[in-house]
Amino acid sequence: MKKVLLFFASAGLLTTAFAQDIKNNPGSSHANKFEQLGTVLPTPNEYRTASGAPGPKYWQQRCDYDIKATLDEKALKLTGTETITYYNNSPDPLNYLWLQLDENQHSNINNANYQNSNAMPERVSVQELAASETYRQDNGYGHIITKLTDAAGKKLAYTINKTMMRVDLPQPLKPGQKFVFICNWYYKIPDRINMGGRGGYEFFPEDGNHLFTITQWYPRLCVYSDFEGWQNHQFTGRGEFALTFGNFKVQMTVPSDHVVAATGVCQNYKQVLTPTQWTRWQKAQTTKEPIEIVTLSEAQAAEKKKASTSKTWFFAADSVRDFAWTSSRKYVWDAMPAEVEGRKSKTMCMSFYPKEAYTLWSRYSTKAVAHTIKTYSHYTIPYPYPVAQSVEAANGMEYPMICFNYGRTNKDGTYSEQIKYGMLGVVIHEVGHNFFPMIINSDERQWSWMDEGLNTFVQYLAQESFDDKFPSRRGPAWTITDYMKLPKDQLEPIMTNSENIVNFGSNAYGKPATALNILRETIMGRELFDYAFNFCRHGIPNIFS
Numbered sequence: 001m002k003k004v005l006l007f008f009a010s011a012g013l014l015t016t017a018f019a020q021d022i023k024n025n026p027g028s029s030h031a032n033k034f035e036q037l038g039t040v041l042p043t044p045n046e047y048r049t050a051s052g053a054p055g056p057k058y059w060q061q062r063c064d065y066d067i068k069a070t071l072d073e074k075a076l077k078l079t080g081t082e083t084i085t086y087y088n089n090s091p092d093p094l095n096y097l098w099l100q101l102d103e104n105q106h107s108n109i110n111n112a113n114y115q116n117s118n119a120m121p122e123r124v125s126v127q128e129l130a131a132s133e134t135y136r137q138d139n140g141y142g143h144i145i146t147k148l149t150d151a152a153g154k155k156l157a158y159t160i161n162k163t164m165m166r167v168d169l170p171q172p173l174k175p176g177q178k179f180v181f182i183c184n185w186y187y188k189i190p191d192r193i194n195m196g197g198r199g200g201y202e203f204f205p206e207d208g209n210h211l212f213t214i215t216q217w218y219p220r221l222c223v224y225s226d227f228e229g230w231q232n233h234q235f236t237g238r239g240e241f242a243l244t245f246g247n248f249k250v251q252m253t254v255p256s257d258h259v260v261a262a263t264g265v266c267q268n269y270k271q272v273l274t275p276t277q278w279t280r281w282q283k284a285q286t287t288k289e290p291i292e293i294v295t296l297s298e299a300q301a302a303e304k305k306k307a308s309t310s311k312t313w314f315f316a317a318d319s320v321r322d323f324a325w326t327s328s329r330k331y332v333w334d335a336m337p338a339e340v341e342g343r344k345s346k347t348m349c350m351s352f353y354p355k356e357a358y359t360l361w362s363r364y365s366t367k368a369v370a371h372t373i374k375t376y377s378h379y380t381i382p383y384p385y386p387v388a389q390s391v392e393a394a395n396g397m398e399y400p401m402i403c404f405n406y407g408r409t410n411k412d413g414t415y416s417e418q419i420k421y422g423m424l425g426v427v428i429h430e431v432g433h434n435f436f437p438m439i440i441n442s443d444e445r446q447w448s449w450m451d452e453g454l455n456t457f458v459q460y461l462a463q464e465s466f467d468d469k470f471p472s473r474r475g476p477a478w479t480i481t482d483y484m485k486l487p488k489d490q491l492e493p494i495m496t497n498s499e500n501i502v503n504f505g506s507n508a509y510g511k512p513a514t515a516l517n518i519l520r521e522t523i524m525g526r527e528l529f530d531y532a533f534n535f536c537r538h539g540i541p542n543i544f545s
Helices: 002-019 102-106 126-135 275-284 296-304 355-379 417-432 434-439 449-466 477-484 504-523 526-533
Strands: 062-072 077-087 094-100 144-150 158-161 164-173 178-188 200-204 209-214 246-255 259-262 291-294 310-320 325-328 332-338 347-353 387-392 397-399 402-405
Touching: 062 209, 144 158, 144 164, 164 178, 246 259, 246 325, 259 310, 259 347, 275 291, 275 332, 291 296, 296 332, 296 355, 325 402, 332 355, 347 355, 355 387, 355 417, 355 434, 355 449, 387 417, 397 417, 397 434, 402 417, 417 434, 417 449, 434 449, 449 504, 477 504, 504 526
Parallel strands: 062 246, 347 387, 387 402
Antiparallel strands: 062 077, 077 178, 094 164, 144 178, 158 164, 200 209, 209 325, 246 310, 259 325, 291 332, 332 347, 397 402
16 A cells, blocks of 8 residues: 555656646747757657668658649639549558648638637627628639549549548558549639739739639648658648659640740640740750740730630659649740759759749849759759749749749839849749758648748858848848847747747748858858758758658
């Protein structure tokens, strides 16, 4: 009995000890900011070693896509059919698959915008209540699934849960097996400028044309990993995505006067370009300055005379985790090759932009793209892709081999230094995202800093080497001091979930970039830091896999 009492007394002391508040910031819901990461990192196993390197039984899933999409510019509708081949390289039998339906963000019945809820006021009018009920009616946006079958045409059971879809398999998918299924769908393309979101259209009332950015657009497989199982967090608009690598074949049928840019390499330029444009494209392979494949005068002529026929562009991309594209008759398109450290073949650097950005983008964009992939390749890993593209779309967002940026001029073509440096900064940042997280595949829905923070740090290095007077907003220590002076309850640890961050920009972008800069300049020194940060080239484990 004494032993039992002694055991419970000891247990009580331990409970009391562990119940004590040992955090530096008692008002925070997070742990001690300076505790060792060993307490939160997963235990080493056969899949992942203690160093973070892949273990002897490391695996990744794979998913290939064959997609045919049709853009209806008049109806502002995108229709698609995709054949998905999912490879189960894990040691686990899978009874179902999880897919992301990010376009449901724009639906008012299937969105996951739970973070935007608010309380009902004390007094509400009848009209306000009626408006609230109207809002709950389907606005028609989001993915509409019209067909989901296996390769033999047999229907598959599925469940849509806001921005996620679970597909039940007819029998367990065993390790080493693959499953082929077909998904047909369509959705109303949203007005990205007024409705927000990652993709959609922008309408130009002065010339009556659209600029389409088709992103996070097709039902796509979530990650299934050894440390988490299915990553099926809802899409709320902030935490971006985690996806499975695979090969893509994508055909886009668009108005015949549109210019299309996309992830991967176009397989039929000779068929979709005019003979003159095809000749320019061939010349651009060896030029030392950007060459316009589609000229300003050609783009302006296309704006005035809209085609009534269609044309199909065909792109292919291997070993990427996502696919995005853009389409518009407004685009000027220029290109030049760049030699990348560590690669034998050159990378085609390209830019697509409307006349509203011409004088700025024709001068800087493609050169900034080339500079970015060269600089990032020097500090991290060689850029592995055959193309790198920057698109002016009045926003900033990244996808493999293609990104969307901003930077328009005044109507007379002039622009300020602020606009110029803002445009250069966002181009470098978004092109840089090819490295973090598109190549080094971190989970953006969980840890924003692993892509935004790391990328912002190398962005700072790229900006400084592009122009030693570049007015960098993040990276130097002095730029983070005002944030660090805030009350403790507004200072979140860097290791914080994407949907749970106060002062998102400072925390996920600025603080990690500043910390790495201090580590490089003050604590370790450039030589030792650069050797360690350039992990792949020196055989150091890639801790972000």
